[in-house]
Amino acid sequence: MEFLDLLMLGFGEALNPTNLAFCLLGALLGTLIGVLPGIGPTATIAVLLPITFYLPPLAGIIMLSGIYYGAQYGGSTTAILVNLPGEASSVVTAIDGYKMAQNGKAGSALAVAALGSFFAGTVATFGIAIAGPTLSSFALSFGPAEYVALMLFGLLAATVLARGSVLKAIGMILFGLALGMVGIDAASGEERLTFSAIELFDGIDFVVIAIGVFGFTEIIENLENVEARGVLVRKLSRLWPTREDFRKAWPAVLRGTGVGTFLGILPGGGATLAAFCAYSLEKKVAKDPREFGNGAVQGVAGPEAANNAGAQSSFIPLLTLGIPSNNMMAMMLSAFIIHGITPGPTVLQTQPQIFWGLVASMWVGNLMLVVINLPLIGVWVKLLTVPYRLLYPAILLFCCVGVYSINNRIFDVVLAAGFGLLGYLFRKAKCEPGPLLLGFVLGPLLETNIRRALVISQGSPSVFVERPISLVLLIATAAMLVLMVLPSFRKTREEAFQEEEA
Amino acid sequence: MKNLIRNTALATTMLLGIGAAHAEWPSDRPIEMIVAFAPGGGTDVMNRTLAPYIEKELGGKITILNRPGASGEIAYTALTQAKPDGYTLSSLNTPGYLTMQMDRKVRFDPKKLCLVARIVEDPGSFIVQANSPYNSLKDLVAFAKANPGKVTVGTTGLGTDEHLALLQLEKAAGVDLTPVTFNGANEARTALLGGHVTAIGINVGEFQSGDRSAFKSLGQFADQRSVIAQDLPTAKEQGFDVIMSSERGIAMGCDVPEAIRTKYSDAVKKALDNPEFQEKAKQQSLPLSYRSSEDWNKELPARAERLGEVWKLVKEQK
């Protein structure tokens, strides 16, 4: 019963009018910046951090978290509508979500994303409440060797993201890995692949590549194919998912929630992996995997649920151990510290109202987001009926400002234009950018952890198979590789035969 | 270059009466404070917390501009390129500022950068899990002596202050420690909690601002015990000659009239003395340690020399 008491305490805190108001404000702001491509929650929270000095601690933190998960909700909107993912996790949503929009099912995709996210948010919130401390101690058992195995698994899963040839997908992952290595190598202090540009010392920012290869390339491509964009407007029909959509999406949401909650706990990259893993899982269990990449509703539902569940559960290490699992959480940590609160086991004991109030507010915030977002779908879908010649300058402006705001420098904007050109060439070569981005995100994690694991084991590679979690993950990776390679070889052979006949 | 029209206007004022232009500083437009690190980091939060109190003393407005990258080199370069009119400042952190000059040719002229005020000096330290068998640096060294290479210590990269402290300890105690690189203190802390490394290097202030219940500190690498860690013995007290601390302060272009630099330095001093700010600093575990521009400028060469000695150890490792 103690649990219920604590939860009641939390809701008592979350529902007090001040906290409620700031929760709403955060959720609204989050939706706004999520929808505006490029402007990310990290930058926004940074700007708002000083303002929270003047708020009561809990209200300030509730607002900032609202911005964070609100942005997760909003981020999928642009991914679906204009194929512009603002962060790693919505890269996946863009694949099938944008196709659905092109098929005239934008409303359906947006509704599935919102409802799936809400469900996942609810489950993950209660997950934090019930099992937070237990889960976080599991996350700690992930050492360098386990991360290496997990990243390999994730990279392999990335090849599933592409519709076309597996070989091209592997090439794109490799290129992504190389891009991820740009910058100063912490272990040796040497600069790598920077071409002596000081702006590249800290590596390339994810948003720069995403805006380049997705945002700019998409605009150029759309302007090139005058016929293609007419389709978008003409076939717009439904605002709400069909019964069939619901039937397909429901189990995907469940699976995505599980994957997301679990991976979100892992510090350093877990939450990013969530959406990718959920997508490959859906593609594996689907009766007809060919639907994926052509507007499969499961391809939106699973990753969106995973993404949101992961966003919620990434709070677990911060709240229970005092350790932020990503940049966003590091910002949250400074927000706590500014108010003289140091999250961690001590706070859990001495100031339970902070932990439980925040957890309860997350659920309240998620509810608000659904209420805000569902009616907005009508507006978003209308937006698609705006002629493209009026729409694309706006997207262009948002992209440019977004890229600039990452580090406040024009270098990034010019670099993004370069990636736009590269993305255009890749389109012409029929190479898809999804795997590139995943390789880019996971590459540095893979490399640092390989090197770390080998330093700790003093150079003995047996460390990867001696540790049980790592061994299990490696076996799973190998099994998946076999499963993938067999049918894909068969498929290319079939294709080759068909071509010969034709 | 950047603010063509603004500068022309300023130049005109200067021509009309140099004295008048000085007298007006800094009330006619906001002062731009370049922070060399991303928003939300320690340096950023410190400067954002302090800025309103400096504003109060100066009677001008301060806007914060984050120019993160290359451990501050981007910000320092921007500062040396700015008009020397006293309207641009930058954060300045050691040892990063000093070590970057040892390692490679930097893109700015360090002679053009003048220190204005030091705000914080945060000594380094090694921490271990709370239930670890080691209670002091001596314990750790004793184990490392018996088991060369077995002790793994998390750092945030080659040449960072934790790594330099590790090298000094190796030399002072004649042991072999294994540095493991992490991307930032938080990642290192996670690995320590999970028992994947024996100890990690972390600054005292940084350590104290987080939840400490699962860790204990083995000693601080300060000359004298830091104001925020009066109970923690220094390495010197334990018999090891290890001194490593990071400083955070403010810099301006040297071409800025000295009167302005001193005025700013004094304003920082007054802001640091404000009890309201001290309360905030305590909450954030900021080890405040003011130095005027004059004093800091005097101290820095000695610090650079000592770092240079340690840096030779890095070179040997490569």
Add this chain to the structure above:
Amino acid sequence: MAGPRKAGGTGDRPDLLTAALFVGLGAVGLWAGRDLTMGTAAAMGPGYLPRIVCWLLILVGLTVGGMGLFRAREDITIPNLRPLAVILLSVVGFAFTAEYFGFVAASVWLLLIGSLADRESRWREVILLTAGLTAFGALVFIVGLGVQLPIWPF
């Protein structure tokens, strides 16, 4: 692009372009990282993995290209250089204008030049749109969300 063979109906052009891109990018990577130390598998230097990755990329490129040579002929959709050039020019121009002349000038440049990419653009619309979006951007991004960019050149 690698020169496709003229032999009859073979040669998958997108695959050949892929090969050229992968091999080219891999080679650039190898060149940029030519001075990095390799190290050993147990103590990897900074150049170890970059080199492996770049060679693998080249290898994949060659395989894709080799297979593409013998595939049935497929052409690349004809590129239309106008949108490509105009969009890239407008973005790069935005960057430099923003640095020296502030947000308003940069936004106007971006939207006016960017609108040239589409032949359907009508001047009255473009001007209204530019004015509206610039005002919106200045208010929302710079005043509202605090993007650190001056609005005016002074």
